[in-house]
Amino acid sequence: MQNTHxxxxxxxxxxxxxxxxxxxxxxxxxxxxxxLSEDPDNNGATGICRGCETTFKDSSYIxxxxxxxxxxxxxHAEKCRAxxxxxx
Numbered sequence: 859m860q861n862t863h864x865x866x867x868x869x870x871x872x873x874x875x876x877x878x879x880x881x882x883x884x885x886x887x888x889x890x891x892x893x894l895s896e897d898p899d900n901n902g903a904t905g906i907c908r909g910c911e912t913t914f915k916d917s918s919y920i921x922x923x924x925x926x927x928x929x930x931x932x933x934h935a936e937k938c939r940a941x942x943x944x945x946x
Contacts, residue, residue, distance in 0.1 A: 903927030
């Protein structure tokens with residue numbers, strides 16, 4: 859069976875989880891993700907959607923623990939259809 863998925867780019871330092879967004883899945887674009895990273899300042903997690911640029915800190919979640927961050931990242935990725943702004 860042939861692999862039809864595009865390869866993903868290397869994870870940035872500190873990224874602990876990455877979720878492909880709905881838009882990334884539809885377009886077969888592995889760069890449209892929600893990335894969850896370690897937050898050494900708060901001993902928790904931070905996250906950003908690379909489609910709509912929503913961040914974990916801007917979401918309705920109050921906790922900054924990793925389990926809550928993973929939940930936010932996965933839920934956001936499942937619904938986000940935004941595309942990244944093209945470079946100008």
